[in-house]
Amino acid sequence: MMSTKSVPAKSPHGTGVEYWRRLGADVIRDRWLYLLLLPGFVYFIIFKYLPMWGIVISFENYVPYSGIFGSEWVGVKWFEYFFKFPSWTRYLTNTLILSFMNLIFYFPAPIILALLLNEMRSLRYKKLLQTFLYVPHFISIVIVVSITTLLFGTNSLFFNLTKELLGEPVNLMNSPDTFRWMIVIQSIWKETGWGTIIFLAALTNVDTQLYEAAMVDGAGRFRRLWHITLPAIRSTIVLMLILRMGSMLDTGHDHLILMANSLNRSASQTLDVFVYQQGLQQGQFSYASAIGLMKSIVSIILVVSSNKIAHMLGESGLY
Amino acid sequence: MSEILDKSSELPEKKKKAKKMVGSTGAVGNGNTVGGMIFDVFNYIFLTLVALTTIAPFIYIIGASFATEWELAQRPLLIIPHNPTLGAYEYIFSTNKLLNGFGNSVFITVAGTMINLFFTVTMAYAISKPRLRGRNFVLNMVIFSMFFGGGMIPSYIVVANMLNMKDTFWSVLLPGAISAYNMMIVKNFFQGIPQELEESASMDGCTDIGILWKIVLPLSLPVLATFGLFYAVGHWNAYFGAMIYMSGAREKWPLQVLLREIIILSNASAGDMANMDPEFVQPPEQSVKMAVIVVSTIPIMCVYPFLQKYFVKGVMVGALKG
Numbered sequence: 065m066m067s068t069k070s071v072p073a074k075s076p077h078g079t080g081v082e083y084w085r086r087l088g089a090d091v092i093r094d095r096w097l098y099l100l101l102l103p104g105f106v107y108f109i110i111f112k113y114l115p116m117w118g119i120v121i122s123f124e125n126y127v128p129y130s131g132i133f134g135s136e137w138v139g140v141k142w143f144e145y146f147f148k149f150p151s152w153t154r155y156l157t158n159t160l161i162l163s164f165m166n167l168i169f170y171f172p173a174p175i176i177l178a179l180l181l182n183e184m185r186s187l188r189y190k191k192l193l194q195t196f197l198y199v200p201h202f203i204s205i206v207i208v209v210s211i212t213t214l215l216f217g218t219n220s221l222f223f224n225l226t227k228e229l230l231g232e233p234v235n236l237m238n239s240p241d242t243f244r245w246m247i248v249i250q251s252i253w254k255e256t257g258w259g260t261i262i263f264l265a266a267l268t269n270v271d272t273q274l275y276e277a278a279m280v281d282g283a284g285r286f287r288r289l290w291h292i293t294l295p296a297i298r299s300t301i302v303l304m305l306i307l308r309m310g311s312m313l314d315t316g317h318d319h320l321i322l323m324a325n326s327l328n329r330s331a332s333q334t335l336d337v338f339v340y341q342q343g344l345q346q347g348q349f350s351y352a353s354a355i356g357l358m359k360s361i362v363s364i365i366l367v368v369s370s371n372k373i374a375h376m377l378g379e380s381g382l383y
Numbered sequence: 384m385s386e387i388l389d390k391s392s393e394l395p396e397k398k399k400k401a402k403k404m405v406g407s408t409g410a411v412g413n414g415n416t417v418g419g420m421i422f423d424v425f426n427y428i429f430l431t432l433v434a435l436t437t438i439a440p441f442i443y444i445i446g447a448s449f450a451t452e453w454e455l456a457q458r459p460l461l462i463i464p465h466n467p468t469l470g471a472y473e474y475i476f477s478t479n480k481l482l483n484g485f486g487n488s489v490f491i492t493v494a495g496t497m498i499n500l501f502f503t504v505t506m507a508y509a510i511s512k513p514r515l516r517g518r519n520f521v522l523n524m525v526i527f528s529m530f531f532g533g534g535m536i537p538s539y540i541v542v543a544n545m546l547n548m549k550d551t552f553w554s555v556l557l558p559g560a561i562s563a564y565n566m567m568i569v570k571n572f573f574q575g576i577p578q579e580l581e582e583s584a585s586m587d588g589c590t591d592i593g594i595l596w597k598i599v600l601p602l603s604l605p606v607l608a609t610f611g612l613f614y615a616v617g618h619w620n621a622y623f624g625a626m627i628y629m630s631g632a633r634e635k636w637p638l639q640v641l642l643r644e645i646i647i648l649s650n651a652s653a654g655d656m657a658n659m660d661p662e663f664v665q666p667p668e669q670s671v672k673m674a675v676i677v678v679s680t681i682p683i684m685c686v687y688p689f690l691q692k693y694f695v696k697g698v699m700v701g702a703l704k705g
Contacts, residue, residue: 090516096591097509101521104506104561108524111558114541115533121540128544177433180426189427196434198691202683204620206639210646210676211440214447219669221443224459257437285419317535318623322647343536344627356534364531 122354135350142354159334162244162315170251171308174259175301179293181260182267183285197257208254209322212246213237237323240331247323251316266300267293302379310367313359335359441680448472448673455669471674481641481675488637488679491625492618495556499614500607502560503569508595511573529563542628552635554628555621562617565610572606573599609693612686619682638679646672 091098117132122142124135146152177197184190200208216222217237227233236242274292283291317336324332335355343352367382374381442462447455448471450464475481510518510525532538538558548554576599584594600607622639629635 087516090514094512094515094591097512097515100505100592100595101509101515103502104509104566105521107502107506107557107560108528110546111538111541111560112528112532113524114545115537116531118533118537118540121537126540128540131544132540177430180430183422183426184430185423193430193434195691196437199687200437202616202620202687202690203680204622204639206620206622206642206647207676207680210642210672211444213646214444214669214672214676215440219456221459224456228459253436284416285422321623322643325648339535344539349536349540353534353536356536360531360534 119353119357121350122357124350126350126353128349138350142351143358145351146355146358154330155333155335155338158331159313159315159336162247162334163312165244165248166251167308167312169248170255171305173252173256175263175297177256178260178263178267178297179289181264182293183289194257194260197260199257200254201258203254205254205319206322208250209319212250216246238325238327240328243323243328243331247315247319250319250323262304263297263300266297270296299379302374302377303382306367306370306374306382309370310363312366313363444673444676448670448677450670452668452670471668471670472678474668474671475674475678481638481678483634484636484638484641485678487635488619488639491552491555491621491637492615494552495559495618496611496615498556498560499562500611503562503566503610504595504600504603504607506561507566507569508573508591508599511570525563525566539627548628550629550632550635552629555618555624555637558624559617559621562614565613569603569606569610572603576602605693608689612690612693616683616686616690638675642675642679645675 121132121135123137123139124132125138125141126132126135130136181190181193184193214220216235218235220235223233223235236246270292275288278288278292313335315334315336317340320332320334320337321340324337336359339352339356339359342348342355371381371383446462446464449467449469450461451466451468451470454461454464454466509515510521512518533541542554542558543549546553548557580598580602581594584598585591589597620639622637622643625635625637625640626643629640
């Protein structure tokens with residue numbers, strides 16, 4: 065192994081023949097491994113890299129009949145087209161409002177829950193609660209929205225209850241005013257418990273002697289939380305925040321498409337929903353792909369810049 | 384790595400140490416003040432309530448699925464119906480549509496999970512060998528795909544227009560055949576298996592495929608179970624792929640797509656129901672909807688104990704490695 069590596073490094077041109085001979089021998093020795101690698105490799109080429117290359121349709125007038133190669137090149141036409149579209153600001157505003165609501169309410173929820181769980185004295189009771197808290201993560205988003213519909217939609221529990229109490233039924237599913245809150249609350253319900261795992265894992269690495277020393281010094285519960293527990297999970301929080309920035313503009317297309325209907329349209333039209341509606345429902349592949357690309361670029365910029373900020377603050381960040 | 388995934392190899396002293404650490408974090412010792420005790424009481428009450436909200440909807444749905452339509456309208460807050468009836472379940476099992484959807488979901492889950500495991504294990508084993516030429520190139524290719532992708536539309540074009548998989552089961556089985564994240568964890572696990580075992584087998588004339596099949600896989604059963612469950616739950620819960628790729632083949636729809644049509648679309652206005660199946664334009668009774676939810680959640684609840692046991696470890700491993 066050692067010699068194979070050092071030969072091309074020493075004299076890449078001189079022993080070229082030798083290098084190729086060794087390479088050939090290695091490949092023949094590992095032929096069965098290459099056979100094992102083949103299905104996965106082909107999978108990544110076809111289902112991951114072909115779509116990346118398919119992004120070029122954002123600059124074309126893609127017609128399925130002509131294919132990705134044969135379609136007419138139109139440059140940045142679709143990007144210009146979007147910004148001339150009168151209600152593009154509404155799609156952007158809806159996306160941003162939902163993103164910030166998620167950042168403010170959904171992001172800190174697992175941190176707070178993990179800290180509260182960490183303060184529990186009875187380990188057995190904590191385990192029992194965790195058993196319940198992880199359940200919603202494994203429930204499909206269709207079921208989550210279905211249950212919400214049956215609890216708050218037409219002829220639902222809430223619908224009948226408000227009809228009885230207020231005389232006027234209230235339908236939370238079909239109103240643009242409540243739409244965003246419903247999305248945020250559903251997300252919190254589904255993922256908060258599961259999200260605590262990573263923070264609880266970080267908390268198990270805290271040295272207990274720190275707590276004991278702090279107690280000897282007379283630090284109360286809150287001071288211990290502030291000076292020992294929180295700093296212990298700080299880098300995990302920063303890491304999760306950077307990842308969150310990457311999906312800042314992702315409003316969760318599979319979730320939103322289920323919740324969006326013609327009555328809550330003014331709040332439910334986000335960029336994700338736009339891509340789905342234009343591309344898959346109306347067949348405007350190039351237009352939708354261009355908007356999707358724009359979103360991806362902004363996401364990458366957000367990740368890279370937040371990672372940079374994390375480095376400046378002395379955190380190790382994502383990479 | 385292998386120590387965390389494989390329970391049997393956990394050292395007893397390590398376990399003890401871990402337990403001690405978990406047991407005495409924030410709430411340590413006897414030095415609790417009055418304020419601390421009040422906090423404890425509220426903390427217990429609050430967390431209990433939070434835990435209850437995760438299962439309360441299911442309790443209501445199960446109860447309501449046995450209620451009559453009239454009772455649901457009269458007593459919105461019922462938990463146990465006065466006149467329980469099995470009517471909703473009889474209806475579900477008498478309509479071919481829902482039974483067929485259940486069958487499709489089972490098929491997609493079983494076939495999809497087998498495809499997942501085959502692709503994941505073969506690739507993970509090949510790139511777990513540092514001697515393999517070109518390994519770094521493939522690794523970088525996989526890692527890059529975790530951070531950047533073509534997006535919804537180009538992926539759709541590849542599957543539907545270039546591969547012509549529209550309205551076939553392949554469109555939901557193949558596009559997610561490997562989760563890069565899972566594959567990397569399996570790869571790390573394979574790297575933790577002692578090389579001596581494999582070397583002795585190769586001296587006996589075993590090929591790499593033989594070693595994988597006869598030596599590595601039997602040692603990796605807990606890992607295979609973990610990721611098999613992981614993939615299976617993903618398939619059972621998926622709706623988006625089936626909705627966009629199999630829109631023209633109703634007879635192949637899994638339960639999740641049918642649920643969307645029966646419950647979610649029927650809640651909205653007539654405009655959203657325009658392209659619905661005529662059989663469901665008259666929405667079914669509320670109790671039938673509840674019963675469908677119960678039926679489609681039962682399989683997840685059956686595997687949940689195993690999920691909890693393995694998944695928590697899996698996530699932690701990913702967190703430490705990633």
